[in-house]
Amino acid sequence: MKSYLQVYTGNGKGKTTAAFGLALRAVGAGKKVFFAQFVKGRSYSEIKAVEQWLPPITVRQYGRGCFIVKEPEQADIDVARQGLAEIQAVLRSGEYGLVILDEAAIALHYRLFTVDELLEAIRSRHQATEVVVTGRYAPPELVAAADLVTEMKEIKHYFNDGVVAREGVEY
Template sequence: MIHIYTGNGKGKTTAAIGLAVRAAGSGMKVFFGQFVKGMAYNEVSIFNEQMPQIDHELFGRTCFINRDPEPEDYKAAKAGLRKVKNIIQSGQYSLIVLDELNIALYYKLIALEDILKLINELPRDLELVITGRYAPQELIDKADLVTEMKEVKHYYKQDIKARKGIEF
């Protein structure tokens, strides 16, 4: 099955982490790749320290919310996609999470056609989760499950900054 968690609300990566932990707890081998992100947030430190069933890798450099992507950002995303293709072909994982892939697509760090081809060639027994705002309609059409996180109210609007253990 293909899952997509998208939308402007909080919780996309958190939902994917929850699913990864559930899968690992049932004995499944999980790969959790994060596009665009270049820093391991606290949410994934538990993978490295306490969950050997979950392999984690970053496919980004730094957050570029306040700037345009640089050539190195494109290179990092493309290298990440090559790695993901090899991981899929290895057959050793039951669940693969591609966190913030939709953002990489939105900023054209990766071509949508490459992702659609990857999806069309997935083994039938592989579960794939894609997160990030701005999921393209073509991915939504391919997915078996789509959840849109909708922001109704957020404390950021009260100028409350990201808090350790909650947002990072």
């Protein structure tokens, strides 16, 4: 079966959630999943659920547990680049039917690594490994390389009314 590159981008909510939905579908089909989270480095409810109930999904975080507000620190760059190196090996291994690179587009936006480096890793993947890249600001080169692109568009969001992130809904 041919594998494809999918990109979930845009300023709307639901990119990571959609990727986890695809991961659940892949596990149901007997596939192993590698879920790499760039920039993120804290515990989220979906990760807790995966660790409890879905051992076919391996989750690794390549972030420092803090949000990059302006410019990334060298530590942010180092963690992301280490993650990209690990991901390259995972992609080539053929061990996983699905590899999700959550927030990799944000990592590109903050210049933690280059789009050429990311695309090189993706292009070198095992032929049976499907790849999903999520995150706002997907660059044109990534969009052009993708086989499927979904844009999540914010129409209305309760954050604009002062609602803070809620456990079990946003994290």
